[in-house]
Amino acid sequence: MAPPTESLWPRLADLPLTVEACEYDRLHAAFPQDFERVTTHVRLIGAGVDGLGEDVSIHVEDGGSLHETQLELPLAGEWTLASFTDHLATLDPWVVPPEWEPARRWRNWAFESAALDLALRQAGRALHDVLGLEPQPVRFVNSLGLGEEPSADHVHRRLDRAPSVRFKLDAETTWSPELIDALAATGAVDTIDFKGHYGMEVKHPERLGALYDQLVAAFPDAYLEDPHDLPEITARLAGHVDRVSYDAPIHDADDIGATPLPARVVNVKPSRIGGVRELLEVYARCAAQQRPMYGGGMGELGVGRGQIELLAALFHPDAPNDVAPSVFHADDPADALPASPLPPRPDAIGFRWLT
The missing domain is CATH 3.20.20.120 (Enolase-like C-terminal domain)
Structure with a gap:
């Protein structure tokens, strides 16, 4: 099946979205060569469900991560996915400016992917279903x-x-x-x-x-x-x-x-x-x-x-x-590694992959 040659954004743009709160959770893992990896789950909450995204911008915790600052942004309200992303573009989710300017996009993706997940969950639909x-x-x-x-x-x-x-x-x-x-x-x-x-x-x-x-x-x-x-x-x-x-x-x-x-x-x-x-x-x-x-x-x-x-x-x-x-x-992975290709495992609702 060939990918579509026209943007599928119009199929998502008008999804209703209710945001009541935002929370942040620290994730941590040790990588090879003694490299410590830290990221943040962004959790948007509304209408009894939550939506998740992940901020990959943190390499070393220096006081600027979302889970350290617990940054409060004016995100609550009734939106469409399009109006929420437009509103998000007017905000600065950085207490400490990023070391790398591209990290602004990385963090924005965390909020937008969480919003997409939340909007789909509130609609009771899966991403692949809405996109066709x-x-x-x-x-x-x-x-x-x-x-x-x-x-x-x-x-x-x-x-x-x-x-x-x-x-x-x-x-x-x-x-x-x-x-x-x-x-x-x-x-x-x-x-x-x-x-x-x-x-x-x-x-x-x-x-x-x-x-x-x-x-x-x-x-x-x-x-x-x-x-x-x-x-x-x-x-x-x-x-x-x-x-x-x-x-x-x-x-x-x-x-x-x-x-x-x-x-x-x-x-x-x-x-x-x-x-x-x-x-x-x-x-x-x-x-x-x-x-x-x-x-x-x-x-x-x-x-x-x-x-x-x-x-x-x-x-x-x-x-x-x-x-x-x-x-x-892992530097020395477990004996039982998943084979390629991975079987498709989309969640029944939202923007998630079952693990």
């Missing part, structure tokens, strides 16, 4: 960095537990040719992420060109995500733009096609886009231009992970979606 789409099994990848001393062991441990799992790997100039060969031999890598649009310092920049040459050759079918915007890299990828994809530069529909390389593939991250209306416009633009899409997340720990899995099930199920269940985040 049938959820499909979701193909997913496990997104991985290979550590300070890169090793294919991270990949092999997961393949031993879940032979069907596929991978999105964060490329580093510290990768040796032998490591690249070992990764290619698995036949399980769908995406190479160069993270060339995050302003991150490149270790050993003199090796960057050779790294691209090696990876383009070793993974002839993999998507090449967020390549560095450098003349030498652009020249190396000139013959491979059909599999170049962009993630970090995509914030709304107008960013599609305005990327440094004329790439066709788009990684659609709901929290990066930041709004329900804008997200549906991105889906429609990609479908109208016949651009391959896949989904991505931002380290969600709670309801947000299921929400991006649900969106993938509706708009781009058979793609290398970076929406692996949270159990894959």
